[in-house]
Amino acid sequence: xxxxxxxxxxxxxxxxxxxxxxxxxxxxxxxxxxxxxxxxxxxxxxxxxxxxxxxxxxxxxxxxxxxxxxxxxxxxxxxxxxxxxxxxxxxxxxxxxxxxxxxxxxxxxxxxxxxxxxxxxxxxxxxxxxxxxxxxxxxxxxxxxxxxxxxxxxxxxxxxxxxxxxxxxxxxxxxxxxxxxxxxxxxxxxxxxxxxxxxxxxxxxxxxxxxxxxxxxxxxxxx
Numbered sequence: 001x002x003x004x005x006x007x008x009x010x011x012x013x014x015x016x017x018x019x020x021x022x023x024x025x026x027x028x029x030x031x032x033x034x035x036x037x038x039x040x041x042x043x044x045x046x047x048x049x050x051x052x053x054x055x056x057x058x059x060x061x062x063x064x065x066x067x068x069x070x071x072x073x074x075x076x077x078x079x080x081x082x083x084x085x086x087x088x089x090x091x092x093x094x095x096x097x098x099x100x101x102x103x104x105x106x107x108x109x110x111x112x113x114x115x116x117x118x119x120x121x122x123x124x125x126x127x128x129x130x131x132x133x134x135x136x137x138x139x140x141x142x143x144x145x146x147x148x149x150x151x152x153x154x155x156x157x158x159x160x161x162x163x164x165x166x167x168x169x170x171x172x173x174x175x176x177x178x179x180x181x182x183x184x185x186x187x188x189x190x191x192x193x194x195x196x197x198x199x200x201x202x203x204x205x206x207x208x209x210x211x212x213x214x215x216x217x218x219x220x221x222x223x
Contacts (some may be wrong), residue, residue: 027129080164091159093209094174094200101214102154102180106146122211123203130204141209148186155179162199170204 082090100117108114112135119127138145155178162173179193201213 031095035048048053053223069079080167082161082164086167090161090174090202090209093121093202093211094159094176095156097200097211097214098176098178098198099154102152104145104150104152104182106149106151111136111142111145123205126210126212144186145184148184148189150182150184150186150189152180152182154196155181172202172209174200174202216219 087200097118100114103114103117106201115127115131115134118130124128138188156176157179160175160177162175164172166172175197176199177195179195180191181193182189182191184190199215200208200211203212204210
């Protein structure tokens with residue numbers, strides 16, 4: 001082999017090696033491949049506490065203090081329970097006043113004679129009010145009442161104590177259910193049972209109870 005031929009062979013071998021290297025470099029993927037870059041992992045977010053009934057979980061703060069729990073209100077004090085003897089005492093006072101307030105008779109010296117008994121069953125202040133209202137002579141109405149030999153009476157059907165919260169302070173309300181009947185020889189004066197439901201305000205005066213007011217107090221007592 002001549003020197004020229006050897007040089008030529010070396011050149012061809014080098015060219016072939018360069019060609020093979022080029023093909024290998026073309027086919028081998030580069031480090032920066034066409035694959036999409038890996039996504040950065042986002043830090044996991046802790047799920048927020050779920051509000052229940054408008055309240056958030058967690059420690060109580062000054063802003064939320066008092067909103068997470070409702071403190072029950074203290075129950076209202078109960079009304080005093082009256083004994084049988086106390087109710088009987090109130091019942092008697094209410095009955096005595098209502099009966100004396102309505103009782104009339106043609107034998108009475110005057111139209112206002114009923115006040116004598118009524119005043120013993122009420123307070124001085126209420127007695128003064130009754131005297132002012134009913135101290136007249138009764139006029140023709142009383143004359144006709146006497147001529148008809150008339151009598152008027154109240155019949156108590158039922159009494160019921162009202163609220164008792166003021167009983168310890170010496171005040172009490174009694175509900176009185178009753179009828180008033182006037183018997184007379186004069187048919188224009190006579191009246192069948194007339195129903196009433198009234199409240200009698202009682203106050204303690206000394207050791208007894210007295211009427212201090214009567215509901216619907218207006219006009220003649222029997223009206």
